[in-house]
Amino acid sequence: xxxxxxxxxxxxxxxxxxxxxxxxxxxxxxxxxxxxxxxxxxxxxxxxxxxxxxxxxxxxxxxxxxxxxxxxxxxxxxxxxxxxxxxxxxxxxxxxxxxxxxxxxxxxxxxxxxxxxxxxxxxxxxxxxxxxxxxxxxxxxxxxxxxxxxxxxxxxxxxxxxxxxxxxxxxxxxxxxxxxxxxxxxxxxxxxxxxxxxxxxxxxxxxxxxxxxxxxxxxxxxxxxxxxxxxxxxxxxxxxxxxxxxxxxxxxxxxxxxxxxxxxxxxxxxxxxxxxxxxxxxxxxxxxxxxxxxxxxxxxxxxxxxxxxxxxxxxxxxx
Amino acid sequence: xxxxxxxxxxxxxxxxxxxxxxxxxxxxxxxxxxxxxxxxxxxxxxxxxxxxxxxxxxxxxxxxxxxxxxxxxxxxxxxxxxxxxxxxxxxxxxxxxxxxxxxxxxxxxxxxxxxxxxxxxxxxxxxxxxxxxxxxxxxxxxxxxxxxxxxxxxxxxxxxxxxxxxxxxxxxxxxxxxxxxxxxxxxxxxxxxxxxxxxxxxxxxxxxxxxxxxxxxxxxxxxxxxxxxxxxxxxxxxxxxxxxxxxxxxxxxxxxxxxxxxxxxxxxxxxxxxxxxxxxxxxxxxxxxxxxxxxxxxxxxxxxxxxxxxxxxxxxxxx
Numbered sequence: 256x257x258x259x260x261x262x263x264x265x266x267x268x269x270x271x272x273x274x275x276x277x278x279x280x281x282x283x284x285x286x287x288x289x290x291x292x293x294x295x296x297x298x299x300x301x302x303x304x305x306x307x308x309x310x311x312x313x314x315x316x317x318x319x320x321x322x323x324x325x326x327x328x329x330x331x332x333x334x335x336x337x338x339x340x341x342x343x344x345x346x347x348x349x350x351x352x353x354x355x356x357x358x359x360x361x362x363x364x365x366x367x368x369x370x371x372x373x374x375x376x377x378x379x380x381x382x383x384x385x386x387x388x389x390x391x392x393x394x395x396x397x398x399x400x401x402x403x404x405x406x407x408x409x410x411x412x413x414x415x416x417x418x419x420x421x422x423x424x425x426x427x428x429x430x431x432x433x434x435x436x437x438x439x440x441x442x443x444x445x446x447x448x449x450x451x452x453x454x455x456x457x458x459x460x461x462x463x464x465x466x467x468x469x470x471x472x473x474x475x476x477x478x479x480x481x482x483x484x485x486x487x488x489x490x491x492x493x494x495x496x497x498x499x500x501x502x503x504x505x506x507x508x509x510x511x512x513x514x515x516x517x518x519x520x521x522x523x524x525x526x527x528x529x530x531x532x533x534x535x536x537x538x539x540x541x542x543x544x545x546x547x548x549x550x551x552x553x554x555x556x557x558x559x560x561x562x563x564x565x566x567x568x569x570x571x572x573x574x
Numbered sequence: 575x576x577x578x579x580x581x582x583x584x585x586x587x588x589x590x591x592x593x594x595x596x597x598x599x600x601x602x603x604x605x606x607x608x609x610x611x612x613x614x615x616x617x618x619x620x621x622x623x624x625x626x627x628x629x630x631x632x633x634x635x636x637x638x639x640x641x642x643x644x645x646x647x648x649x650x651x652x653x654x655x656x657x658x659x660x661x662x663x664x665x666x667x668x669x670x671x672x673x674x675x676x677x678x679x680x681x682x683x684x685x686x687x688x689x690x691x692x693x694x695x696x697x698x699x700x701x702x703x704x705x706x707x708x709x710x711x712x713x714x715x716x717x718x719x720x721x722x723x724x725x726x727x728x729x730x731x732x733x734x735x736x737x738x739x740x741x742x743x744x745x746x747x748x749x750x751x752x753x754x755x756x757x758x759x760x761x762x763x764x765x766x767x768x769x770x771x772x773x774x775x776x777x778x779x780x781x782x783x784x785x786x787x788x789x790x791x792x793x794x795x796x797x798x799x800x801x802x803x804x805x806x807x808x809x810x811x812x813x814x815x816x817x818x819x820x821x822x823x824x825x826x827x828x829x830x831x832x833x834x835x836x837x838x839x840x841x842x843x844x845x846x847x848x849x850x851x852x853x854x855x856x857x858x859x860x861x862x863x864x865x866x867x868x869x870x871x872x873x874x875x876x877x878x879x880x881x882x883x884x885x886x887x888x889x890x891x892x893x
Contacts, residue, residue, distance in 0.1 A: 286880055293878035307626055509873075520872045520879070524865070525856070527883040532855050533848050535887060540847065546840075553839045559612035560833070561605055564846040568854060 260291035266390050268363065275365050278382045289382055292389040297512050299331070299388035300501060303413030305399045310419045311445045315484040316398050320356050322490050323394050331387030331395045334366040335380050335409055363387065377408040378530045381523065384412055410438055411522060414511060415500045417441045417493075420459070423451035439477050440500050443493060447481035456481070475503050540567055579610035585709050587682065594684050597701045608701055611708040616831050618650070618707035619820060622732030624718045629738045630764045634803040635717050639675050641809050642713050650706030650714040653685040654699050654728055682706065697849045699728050700842065730841060733830060734759045734819045736812075739778070742770035758796050759819050762812060766800035775800070794822050859886055 262270035277285045302319075304312055316332060323330050356362040367379050380397060387395045399409045410416040418439040442463075444455050459479050478496050482489030501511065509516030513523070540546040549563040558566075581589035596604045621638075623631055635651060642649050675681040686698050699716060706714045718728045729735040737758040761782075763774050778798050797815050801808035820830065828835030832842070859865040868882040877885075 286884075290878050290880045293880065514872055514875070514879070517869060517873055521865075521869050524869055524872065524879055524882060524886075527879060528856065528859065528865070528886050529852050531883050531887040532851060536851050536855075537844070537847065546843070546847070550836060550840050550843055553833055553843065554828075554836055556833070559609050560839070560843055560846060561609045561612065563843060564850050565605075567843075567847050568850040 256291050257288060259288050260389075263288070263292060263386060263390050264295050268360075271363065271386060271390050272365065274386055275367070275383050278379050278386070279367050281379070285382065289385060292385055295389040296385045297388065297514060299384070299392050299395045300511070301384055301388075301395045301397065301413045301415075302497060303397045303399065303410035303416040304419060305410050305416070306419030306445075308400055310421045311484050312398050312400070312419055315419060315443070315445060315482070315490075316396055317356070318484050318487055318490045319396060319494070320362055321487075322494055324356075324359065324361055328393040329361040329391065330363075331390070331392035332362070332364040333380060333383055333387070333395065333397045334364070335376055335397055335399045363390070363392065377412075377526050380409050381412050381526070408526070411519075412513075414504055414513075415440045415497050417443055417497075419443045419445050420455060421446045422449045422455045440475060441493070441496050442477055442479045444479065444481045445484050447489070448483055452481060475500060575610050576607060578607050579708075582607070582611060582705060582709050583614050587679075590682065590705060590709050591684065593705055594686070594702050597698050597705070598686050600698070604701065608704060611704055614708040615704045616707065616833060618703070618711050618714045619830070620703055620707075620714045620716065620732045620734075621816060622716045622718065622729035622735040623738060624729050624735070625738030625764075627719055629740045630803050631717050631719070631738055634738060634762070634764060634801070634809075635715055636675070637803050637806055637809045638715060638813070639681055640806075641813055643675075643678065643680055647712040648680040648710065649682075650709070650711035651681070651683040652699060652702050652706070652714065652716045653683070654695055654716055654718045682709070682711065696728055696731075696845050700731050700845070703731055729757055730838075731832075733823055733832075734816050736760045736762055736816075738762045738764050739774060740765045741768045741774045759794060760812070760815050761796055761798045763798065763800045764803050766808070767802055771800060794819060 256264075259270060259274065263274060274285060274288060304316060304319075306312055313334075316334075320330050320332065356364065365383070367376065367383055376399075384395050384397065397409065397413060416438050418441070420442070422444060442459050444452050444459075456479050463477055463479070480489060480493050480496060482493055484490070505511055507516075509519065513519040537546075545567060549558070549567055552558040553560050553563055575583075578589060578593065582593060593604060593607060623635060623638075625631055632653075635653075639649050639651065675683065684702070686695065686702055695718075703714050703716065716728065716732055735757050737760070739761070741763060761778050763771050763778075775798050782796055782798070799808060799812050799815060801812055803809070824830055826835075828838065832838045856865075864886060868877070868886055871877040872879050872882055
């Protein structure tokens with residue numbers, strides 16, 4: 256093993272921090288380190304937490320860290336979002352919330368801010384999870400914001416995916432349907448002291464039951480739980496539900512080992528191949544000047560973009 | 575021209591509807607039609623409307639359609655989102671909102687629901703905009719939900735991008751920073767009768783002024799406007815701001831013609847090439863069985879996914 260990989264496995268904070276930053280920056284060198292770390296992965300339990308802005312994900316994650324630490328578990332947190340309180344981009348200052356864990360060597364918190372990279376957030380997140388896993392964290396919490404495809408892809412890397420909503424936003428429930436419903440293993444109504452919490456529970460239950468056929472075949476039926484993260488209410492029950500989901504997963508194909516589950520591996524490899532293909536091929540088209548020539552032809556109205564695209568791609572892919 | 579392209583240019587509703595569905599379904603045949611339609615594009619004014627779930631985008635779009643129709647303009651609406659009231663997936667029934675325009679031949683409304691396709695929403699949306707443009711719509715309104723990278727990419731196709739927020743969601747403003755702030759040409763505070771509207775205006779102003787250097791160099795300074803879409807308040811002022819932005823754009827490189835603007839063309843072509851590369855290359859790796867063999871090797875722990883990815887990609891890209 257290289258000294259970098261060795262230091263990661265030994266839990267060296269500075270090496271891990273730097274490696275994750277390099278992953279976030281899309282440095283190609285990290286690939287060799289990730290290969291070396293691979294045999295040391297597969298031990299962490301990964302929990303994805305997603306939901307719209309303002310539902311209180313950071314507070315929830317903060318409480319989860321506290322409760323997991325009480326159980327003597329080590330925890331890594333990845334805040335996958337440039338707007339996160341943990342990222343440099345935060346302007347509203349609730350970064351302080353997590354500060355109570357900042358001196359605890361059992362907790363490691365990092366944000367991933369990359370956007371627009373080839374492979375993007377999904378790829379960076381998977382790699383960063385591998386690093387926290389290899390460094391020996393018992394749990395890795397991945398916090399993502401929003402309801403976009405990026406977020407759906409990101410949470411697919413988790414063992415348990417938690418969807419957080421708040422009461423009284425009918426449209427929010429509707430938004431959950433956008434690919435998120437299918438990936439939700441646990442639904443949390445946060446700020447459940449607010450008006451409309453029961454309505455939100457019943458709306459969610461209705462939507463989940465529309466998928467009932469899946470559950471009748473012995474699948475996991477996502478529980479809907481009420482919490483008040485800011486008052487530390489309901490967190491234990493929530494973590495119990497995570498345990499139950501873990502127990503359920505342990506009985507499925509590949510168990511808790513993602514890389515033993517053919518479907519998960521297929522998904523992951525497809526993402527990686529996509530990212531890598533784009534990087535290599537676009538790099539080549541750009542360096543050769545072909546890409547810029549095509550741009551000029553379109554601007555000069557000598558060709559339409561659909562044909563220009565074909566002219567660029569077909570020579571590559573027809574070989 | 576093929577009869578399909580001819581019918582689109584003639585404004586045949588059924589042909590357009592079918593073509594957009596084929597685009598949404600990722601049918602390769604549509605490419606030839608899009609090439610034929612290309613010389614007929616470049617005339618529509620494209621407005622992107624984005625914001626988190628629950629901010630009232632659908633109501634706003636509905637009012638915009640009404641006002642544009644009063645000006646005798648024809649309007650195409652693309653609701654880019656499986657959760658949209660216009661899409662088949664809608665369950666909360668506010669699809670009815672737009673029904674007042676459903677009998678108006680000057681209005682054409684379609685949703686795009688594609689997710690997970692190669693190239694995804696961005697590519698489908700650009701193609702669908704081209705179709706509505708070629709069919710002769712004066713305005714194309716593109717409604718997208720959320721704050722993910724997908725949505726940012728989608729709104730880049732618009733002449734004017736409108737970011738909709740509601741008062742009192744501090745975190746929402748924060749979320750806007752995630753790549754959306756830079757693409758916003760107009761900010762709308764909807765439901766501005768609610769408490770906190772002025773605070774939201776000043777928060778936004780602060781964030782926009784952080785980018786001030788750009789505006790000092792003669793760039794467009796995004797106005798922040800208050801509206802109450804449900805009461806039809808402020809829509810005229812909003813559409814005037816759109817007109818002003820259009821006048822500003824007309825003086826920039828390429829003017830209102832995206833395909834005359836080198837940067838826009840570069841962006842679009844990059845997206846198209848990416849989508850096409852993935853389609854061709856992944857298709858080949860799948861058909862040859864190489865992809866499935868790599869999956870098996872990973873599941874059997876004979877190889878790590880990072881190495882497997884390299885083995886798949888390098889032979890393709892090194893040629």
